[in-house]
Amino acid sequence: MKQTWRWFGPDDPVTLAHVRQAGATGIVTALHHLNDGRAWPQDEIDKRRHEIEQAGLEWSVVESVIVHEHVKTRSGDFRTLIDNYKTSIRNVARAGVRTICYNFMAITDWTRTDLDYPMPHGGTALRFDAIEFCVHDVFILARPGAEADHPADRVEVARERLKTMSESDLARLERNLIEWVPAREFVYDRESFRRMLDTYRDISADGLRENLAAFHQEIMPVAEEEGVVMAIHPDDPPFPLFGLPRIVSTHDDLKALLDAVPSEANGLTFCTGSLGANPANDLPVMAKALGPHIHFAHLRNVKREPCGSFHEAEHLEGDTDMIAVVAALLDEERRRGGQIPMRPDHGHAILDDLGKRVNPGYSGIGRLKGLAELRGVMRTLEYGRS
Numbered sequence: 359m360k361q362t363w364r365w366f367g368p369d370d371p372v373t374l375a376h377v378r379q380a381g382a383t384g385i386v387t388a389l390h391h392l393n394d395g396r397a398w399p400q401d402e403i404d405k406r407r408h409e410i411e412q413a414g415l416e417w418s419v420v421e422s423v424i425v426h427e428h429v430k431t432r433s434g435d436f437r438t439l440i441d442n443y444k445t446s447i448r449n450v451a452r453a454g455v456r457t458i459c460y461n462f463m464a465i466t467d468w469t470r471t472d473l474d475y476p477m478p479h480g481g482t483a484l485r486f487d488a489i490e491f492c493v494h495d496v497f498i499l500a501r502p503g504a505e506a507d508h509p510a511d512r513v514e515v516a517r518e519r520l521k522t523m524s525e526s527d528l529a530r531l532e533r534n535l536i537e538w539v540p541a542r543e544f545v546y547d548r549e550s551f552r553r554m555l556d557t558y559r560d561i562s563a564d565g566l567r568e569n570l571a572a573f574h575q576e577i578m579p580v581a582e583e584e585g586v587v588m589a590i591h592p593d594d595p596p597f598p599l600f601g602l603p604r605i606v607s608t609h610d611d612l613k614a615l616l617d618a619v620p621s622e623a624n625g626l627t628f629c630t631g632s633l634g635a636n637p638a639n640d641l642p643v644m645a646k647a648l649g650p651h652i653h654f655a656h657l658r659n660v661k662r663e664p665c666g667s668f669h670e671a672e673h674l675e676g677d678t679d680m681i682a683v684v685a686a687l688l689d690e691e692r693r694r695g696g697q698i699p700m701r702p703d704h705g706h707a708i709l710d711d712l713g714k715r716v717n718p719g720y721s722g723i724g725r726l727k728g729l730a731e732l733r734g735v736m737r738t739l740e741y742g743r744s
Contacts, residue, residue: 359655359687359736360699361729362386362418364720367406371715372722374413380726381733384418385410386459386701395426397445403453418699419654420450421459422591425573430464431557432569440573444580451584457699458581459627459654461591462570464561464602465554466536468594468632473534473718474707475669481708484719486595486635488666492516493523494531495600499548501555507601512665555600563603567614570605574619581623589625589653590615594632596639597666607636609644616651628687629656631703634678635668642682649690657684657732658703670704670719673728674735684735688743702728 362384363377377385389398389406410417423446428434450458461467471494475485493516496504505513523531536551546554561569574588581588596607605611616624626648633639645652659676660668674680687698705724707716716722 360384360697362699362701376722384416386419386421393424395439397442400449403449407453417455419457420455440576447580451586456586457653459589463593481706483670483706485669489516489519493520566603567605571618578621578623587625587653588623589627591627592629592632596636625651625653627654628652630678631658631660634660641678645683645686655700656703673731685739
């Protein structure tokens, strides 16, 4: 598999030189400073590609060209925004990048309650605490109808948890849930987040699926024409949050979106962490069944906890059989005769990264450890089949 690395651009504390030292050869990045729905200019794309190539690396995957909320809701200037998206696809293709990862999550990107959860080994991890999420949704945000969206026993536990939380605890929780999102140039406060939620008031899961299919019907012909593959990222976590519909969370969801707009360009980012947080998802089975449509892989592991909580585990630990997943992806590579780009995802903060400025989940040493472990798995499997 093509070993790649998520890089957030010139301001990323993990530099391109660090990426080379980690042994990755491909870069996964975006024009984060322009990722607000506008068309990406060719000169800015070429500038970023040149910077990557000067470091001896290749720009392998765009992650992500943002899908604006107006596109997801089919409101406002969504047609102009879709035209901008088409232009970005064409310009990225002209720069030689042929894989685009994106998501269709309503309002939120990946969501965690804790960005530095202490682990037994002394490092920290990302964590989603379902009780703390309930505290915020029901009692702090006070979203209308929120209590009915959570199990009654969870609401009662959350009510008691709230009594133990300080003002700083609550501020940290709200910051993590609605103010901070990776690689986004804007943030919400409580009132603006409530207003955004209201824009989805009349959009059901079926309605959002229809909007995704309509978006795909417009962009997939452009991607086909340009020789680009589109790789949608699953919902993270793979269950509804804030009353918003989730439509890219299960095996059936993925199959439905592929069937709705059949196209060689319409494919998947197989994120083992996002999908693995749902115990109903059998990831080795999904990797085999959906293999021809997998254009990109995020390899990470999660450990599910009681009541819907989970935390990021070591790459080869957790609840997903990572070796079986990698074996299925290597089988798919042999079938198609080409590499699938992969990257280690959401590493722990360990060693010298503790206390440093890092993008949460994207510390250098934790991902280096994960990549080394995954590389060992790939080498061993390849040797055993040679």
